[in-house]
Amino acid sequence: MQKANSSQPFMPATRKSGARLAWIGRGFLLALALLVLIVLIRSFFDNPQLFAQIAISGLQLGFVYALIALGYTMVYGIVKLINFAHGDVFMAGAFVSFFAVSHFQLHRWPAAVFPGLPPILVTIIGSLTVILLSMVVCALMAVTIERVAYKPLRNAPRIAALITAIGVSFFLEYFGALNFVFSPRFIPYQRPFGVVTWYIYDGIHLVTEGHAPPQGAITFSNIAIIIMVVSILMQLSLQFLVRRTRIGKAMRATAFDKQAAQLMGINVDRIISVTFAIGAAFAGLGGVLYAIAYPSINTLLGVLPGLKAFVAAVLGGIGSIPGAFIGALIMGQAESLTAGYISTPMRDAIAFTILIIVLLVRPTGIFGEPEKEKV
Amino acid sequence: MLLEVNDLNVFYGAIHALQGVSFSLEEGEIVTLIGANGAGKSTTLRTISGLLRSRSGHIRFRGQDISTVAAEQIVRLGISQVPEGRKIFAPLTVQENLEMGAYTRRNPAEIQASMQRVFASFPRLKERINQLGGTLSGGEQQMLAMGRALMSRPKLLLLDEPSMGLSPILTEEIFRIIKEINSQGTTILLVEQNALMALSVAQRAYVLETGSVVLQGSAAEVRDNPQVRNAYLGVG
Amino acid sequence: MRAFKITSLFALAAIAVSACASAGGTGGDIKVAILAPLSGPVPTFGVSTRDGALQAIDEWNAKGGINGQKIVPIVEDSQCTPDPAVNAAHKVIDQDKVSFIIGEVCSKASIPVADYANSKKVIMMSPTSTATGVTVDQNGKVKDYIFRACFIDPFQGKVAAKFALDTLKAKTAFIMLDQSNDYVKGLAEAFEAAYTAAGGKIVGKENYTGKDTDFSTILAKVADAKPALVYLPDYYNVVNLVTKQAKEKGITAPFMGGDGWDSPDLDTKAADGGYYTNHYSPDDTSPTVVNFVKAYGAKYKDDKGQPKTPDALAALAYDAGNLLFTAIKNAGSTDTTKVKDALTKINYAGVSGKITYDANHNPVKSAVILHVTGGKVVFDSVVAP
Amino acid sequence: MELDPFSLLISIVKIAVVMAWVYGLLRVMGHASKWVKIGGVIALFAVVQIAILFPLNSPILNNFDTGLLFQACTITMVSLGLNLIYGFNGQFSLGQWGFYGIGAYTAADITYRWTNGDAGGLLVAGIGVVLIGLVILGLNRVLSRFRGLPVLSAFTLYLIGVAIAGAVAFFVGASLSPLLASLFGTSDVPGILRGDLAVQVVFVLSVLIAGAFAAEVAFLFGLPVLTLGSDYFGIATLGFTIVVNTLMVNSDTILPFPEMKGGRGMVGIPQVTTWFYAFVFLLGVVVVMRNVMHSSTGRAILSVREDETASKAMGINIANYKLLAFVTGSLFAGIGGGVYAHYIGFLSPGTFDFILGFNPLIIVVFGGLGSMTGTIVAGFFWMFFLEGMLRVLLGQLGTEAPTWRYVLYPITLLLMMLVRPKGLLGSVEWGFLKPRAVPRRETNQAANGLAGIAPVVK
C-alpha cells in the first residue's frame, strides 16, 4: 500500500493573526450607525413636530406587528416551524370581524338585547364581542391547519412542513379570494367603533372634521392608544401565561425538549395545538385592530404584515417573547422613519438591511440564545 | 409481576436494535440492565416508556399491555423515567421542573406534599429552588431529574445511566438515594454503565449484548460470572 | 404510492369539475379570449373586467351573435404579472387559436402580451391599460393590432389639472403617488406638468408603494405642507385608506384622483369632498348607460345579493367588447386585418362616451368629472377632448 | 362548458411525454459512448425542434408549449442552483430569486443598451465583472494570510476593493464606448454591430456576465451572512430578495438606470432567446453541476451538509465550501435570469417578488433535496402542471374556473408533501447524473473479520 505520509504537513506559521484587523469591520458598522444617528438627529431638530408624528405612527405599526410576531415566535419556539400561514390567519381575523360587523351587526347586540344601555357600554361590549369572536375563529382555524398540514409531518424533514405552510398560505389567500368566500375585492371595512383623533398643541384637543389642527400640532387617535394598550396587555398576559401557569410551563418544557416533556406525562400534541391556538388568537386580535386602523381589507392583506412581524420576531431573537415585542417596535420605527426621511418605497429594503446587520452582530437576534455547538 | 417484557423487537430504520428482549420485574425489586454502548439498554427503557414503538412483542405493566399506549399516558399509569443525560428543562427553575414532574396530578396540596418529600431526599434542591435547571451542576441535575420523576408518584422508576458524568462520591450518593427510594416502595429498573455499582444495589441483573439478553441471574451470580468480569468489570 | 398519486391527480380534476362546471353551449364560431388578473395583486380588477366583457358577449349572443356567429369567451388568468400573462396569451393564441383578445388590464402585463399578439396578428383590445407603451412600441411605432378602450394618462391628467385650477381655484397641490405603478405615475406626471404649466404650484410630492397600508407618515408631511389640494391618482383601495387616515388627521384639503377611484367599494364617507376624473358615470342618464347599469346589475350580485353597480373597469371591458364586436360586424369578417381597419375607422357610442381612434390607437373621447359628496358620487361635468 | 376528457388525456400525455423526454435525455447523456451521447442529445433536441417546425398549419408543439419548455428550462437552472446551495450544501436559502433577478436585469441592460447603439453597458459590465473577480481573487490571496480574520473586516475590505474595481470599470468602459459608436451606425443605417449575429453574440456574453455578476454579489453577500445559523440565514437571504426587489422598483429613482423604468417594467429588451438557448444553457448548468458534484469538491460540499464538525475534522474549510456552493448556485441563477430576460422582452419587478421566490424552493423540495434528477423532473413537471395542465383544463371549465388555479395548486402541493415528505425522488439520480459506480474489491479474507461476534455468555 502506497503511503502519503511522506508529504510534509501544512504549516500555517506564516499566517499572521487577523484578530488585529477587527477594527475594520467594527469601524464599518460604527460608521453606518453614526450615519443613521446623524440623519435622525438632524431630522429631529429640523422639524421636531414632524419627527414626533412619524415616531407615533411607527409606534402604532410596531405594536400591531408585535401582536402578530408573538404568534410567530411561540410557534417557532415550540415546533421550530416558520408558520408562513400565520399572516393569513391574521387576514382571516380581519374578515371575521368584518362579517360580524357589516353583515350581522354583532357590535350592536348589547343595544338590541339591553335597549337601555348607555352607548359607550354598547360600543365597548359590542366591540369586545367582535374581537373575541375573531380570536376564537382564528384559534380554531390555526388548530385545524396544524392538524391537517403540520402534524402529519412532525417527524418528516423540517422543510416539508415549511412547504406545506407555504401551501396553506397560498390556499387561504386564493380560496379566500373566491367569489363565494371573501371575494377578491378590496373591501371598505366598517369599524365597530368610531375613530377619534386628538391633537397636542397647548394641551390636548379633539380634532373635528373640517378643521385642521394648527401648525405644529401632534395628532394621535384612540385606535393608536387602543392598539398600544391592548398590545402591551397581551404581551404581559402572555408573559404571565408562559411564566406562571401550568400550561405555560408545559409549553416551555415542550419547547425545550419534547421527549422529556412526554416523559412528564405532558400531551405534547395538545400543547402544540394550544400554542397554535393562542398565537392565532393574537393574530386574530391583531387583524381586527389592523383593519380598524387601516380600514380596507382583502385576502392578501396578511402577506406583508405577516412577513414584517416575522422579521420582527427574528430580529428580537425568535422564540423569545420579549424579543418579538422589542423587535416589532424596532421594525415599526425603522419603517416609519425610513418612510419619513429616506423614501417610502425603500422602507422594506431598509427594514431588511437593519435585520441583516443586526444578525451579523448578534447572530441569533437581540434576545436570542446563542446556538451551542455540541461536539 | 409488575412489569413483564416479552420478545420485544425494536427497529431504528433498518437497524434491528432490540432482537427479542424478554425480562420481568417483581414489585419492590431493583433490577439492572448492563451491557456495552449500543447493546440496547436505553432503547429498552425508551420503548417501555413509550418514546419508541416496538415492532413486535409485549410490555405488560400490572397485567395491562402498554406497548401501544402513548408516552404521556404511560406516566399516568405509574411508570416514570429518568432519561439518559438527565434532560432537565434548562430554562425552567428547579421548582418548575418539579412541577412538570407532577404534571399528571391535579391536587395542589398533594403535589406540595410530594415536593416536600423530594426535598427531604434531596436537600440540595431545596436550597436551589429558584435557580434555573440549566445552571445546576451535574450532580444536582441528576438529583433534580430523579426528584422530578418521583413527583408523579411512580410505581416503577426507570433510571437511565444515573451515574453518568458524576464523581465517585456523588455516584455513591445517588446510589444510596436509589436504595432509599426503593426501600420506600418504588420498583426500579436501572440501566448503568458502571456495572459494578449497579450490581451492588440490584437484586437481579440482565446482560444485554447487541440487542438481546445473553445472561440473567441474581446480581451476585452475574457479578461472579468470569466473562462478565472480563468484559464489563474491566479491572479483572 | 404511485397509484395514490395518480388517483389524487384525478381526484383533483374531479374536484375541479364538480366545483366549477357551469352549463354553457360549445361549438360557437368566434372565440374571444378574456385575459384578466383573476389572481395576483389586483384580482378585483380581473373580476370586473371579466364580468363587463362577458356582459357584452352575452348581449351580442342574445341578439344572435355577430353576423350569425356565436361568440365563445375563453377566460384566462393573467395575474397582472408578465410571465403568466404571456403564458395565458400563448395558450389562447396558439392552443385555442383565438384571433381576438379582450385584456389585459395591467399595463405591465399588457405590454408583453401586446407585443406577442401583434406579432401574431391577433387583435388585442385592452379595456384599461393606460400606459402609452401598450399600443406604441418604444421606437414610437404603432402596434397595428393593438387597441384600447380607455383614454390615456396625459389626457386625464390634463383634465384634472385644468379642473383643479379653474373650477376649484386650488393654487397649491400635493401629489401622492405609487411610483411602482405605471398608471399612477403616468397620471401624476401628466397632472404635474399641466398643473405647473398653468400656474399651479406643487408643494410636495411623496412616493409610496401599492402594498402600503400605513400612510400616516406621508399624511404628516401633507399636514405640514398645507396644500389646497391633494392629487392622489390611485385605485380606490388606496384612496379609501388614505382619505380615511387623512380625515382622522384633520386634513381639510380636498383629494382629487382619476378613474382608479371608480368603484362601488369607494368609501364615499372618507373621500367626501373629493373629485375624480372618469370614463363614465353610472348616474349618467343617457340610455346606453342606464341600460348597461341595469343589465349588469341584473346579471351580477354583490355578496349581500344586491345588484352590483358596474365600475369603470366593467364599463370599459363592456365597451371594449362592444368595440371589438362592432368592428367585426362592420368588417363583415373575422379576418383580423380587416377588423383592425374597421376599428381604426370606428365611431361607436359606448358607455364611456363616443369613441373614435387616433393614429396611435388611443380612443378620442370625453372625460367626466365626478364629485364625492354626501355619501354619494355625483356627476359634476363633462370635459371634451 | 365542460371538461373535455380528450384534452385531459392530452394534458396528461403531454406531461408524461415531457417526463419521458427528460428521462431519455439523462439516459443518453449517461451513455458510455461519446457518439451515442452527442448523437442522442442532438436527436432529442431535434425531435422537439421538428415538432415545433412541423410543416403543418398547426405544429405539434405550439408557442404555448415551447414557452412552457423555455420556462421549464430557466426555472430548472435556478432550482438546480438552489439545490446546490440547500440540497447539497445544507444552507437554507431564500435568496435565489434575488440572484435570478440580478442576472435578468444585468443581462437585459447590456443588450438593451447594445441594440440602442450603446456599447457602454457591455463594456462596463464586462470589464467590471472581470476586475471585480480579479480583486476578489487577489484579496482572497492576501487575506488568507491572516488567520482568525473577523468576517466583517474581510467583508469591509472586499467591499472597498469591489467598489474601487467597479469605479475603474465604469470609467474605462464609459470612455471606451464612444470609440465603438461609429460601428453601430444610426438607427436608420445600422452598422455591423447592430447586425443579428452581433446581437446574438452580445446576448450570450451578457448571460455569462450576468451569471458572473450574480456570483460576485453572492460572494460579497454570502461572506458575512453564511456565518449565520440555518433559519437565520434563510431569513437574511429572504431579506436579500426583498432588498433586490425594492431596488428594482426604484431602479429609475434611487439607482441610475432610467431605462429600467422602476416598477413600471423594462421594455424593449431584444427578444433573442429561443428555447434552444435555454436548453443549451441548461445542459451546460447540468453538466457543470454534475461534474462538480461527482468530484472531490462535490463530496466536500456534501460533507458540510452532513456534519459540519466532522467535515472540519476532515480538513475541510467549511466556510469556503459554503461560499463556493452559494456562489456557484447563484451563478446558475444569474445565468437563468439572463436567459429569461430575453424571452418576452419585458422585465418587471413583479416577476421577482419574494412570494414567487418560493417557487424554486418548492421545486427543489418537491423533487427531492440533494437530487439533481429530482430538481430537473420537478422543474419540468411543475411548469407543465401548473402553467400547462391546470391552465388548459380550468380554461375549459367556464369563466369562473380559472380563479381556482391557485386554490388547486396549493392543495396539490399539500397532498404531495403529505404523501412524500422527502420529495418525489428522494435522492435518486438517473442516467447521466448517477455517480459512476466504483467497482468493489473482492478479497479472499473472511468477510467481516472484525465482526465475528461470539456472544459472551450463552
Place this chain on the structure above:
Amino acid sequence: MTQTTANPVTTSQTPGAAQPLLNVRKLNKMFGGLRAVNDFDMTIYPGELVGLIGPNGAGKTTCFNMISGLYTPTSGEIMLYGQNIAGLDPYEVTQMGVGRTFQNIRLFPNLSVLDNVRIAYHPHAGYSMIDAILRNKRYAAMERELTEKAQDFLAIFKLERIQDELAMNLPYGEQRRVEIARALASNPRLLLLDEPAAGMNPAEIVTLMELIHFVRDRFNLTILLIEHQMRFVMGICERITVMDFGEVIARGTPKEIQANPRVVEAYLGKGATHAA
C-alpha cells in the same frame, strides 16, 4: 477561494528524534464561568500510544476538541512539531496532520462508506474544481488514485464489501471502524481516538487492539486515545494520563495507574476495589 492550498512548508524538525510530537502546556478552557480544563499539560513523543482516561465530564473530550481545533483554548499552548496550533481552525489542524474520531460517531450519514473515506482525502485530492468541471486527465488520474487509496483503507478494516452502503445504515461496530478508517485517510501523524472501543464486545475489542497496533506501525502514527474500557486501555497504551474535574491527577504506565490510590478512588470507584 475553493480551498486553502496545502503548501508543504519544509521544516527542519525530524520526527522520531527527541523533539516531542505534541507538547501541550498549561491548557485552560472556560465555558461561561465553568472551568472545564485546568492547566492541562501533556507531552507525546513520535510513535507513542498514549491513553487519556477519567470519569465522564472530566474534560478529556474538551482537551481533544482543543487539540483538534474545534474549541479555542482560553489560554495555553498546543505545540505540534514545535508550532503552536492553539486557536487554528480545525481544518488547518487536520491538514497539519492531526486526525480524529468522535465519541458519538460522526460519520456523514447519508453518504456511502466509500465517500466517507474519500472526503477525508479531499485536502490531498490533487485536482481542482476546474479539473473536475473539464473532466480532464488530471481529474481522471487523481480521482482514480484517491479512490484506490480509500479502498485500501476500507480493505484494512474489512469494509470493502460495504463500500456502497450508506453510513447511517451500518451497525454500530462497523460505523466505528468506518470512522477510524476515515480518520486515517485524512493522513494524520497524530491520531486522536475518542472512545474507539465504545459499544464493542470483548472479541471485537481484541481485534481492534491488534488493528490499532497494526496501523500505528504501518503508518508511523502517534496515537492518543480516550477510553473507558479498562481492559483496552491497560492492554494497549504505553502511557496513561488520568483526568478528573478538568485536572490531571496521575500519569504513568498502566501498571502505575492501576496501583495509584487516587485514580482508584476518583475513577475506578470504591466498588472497583472490593470487586477486584
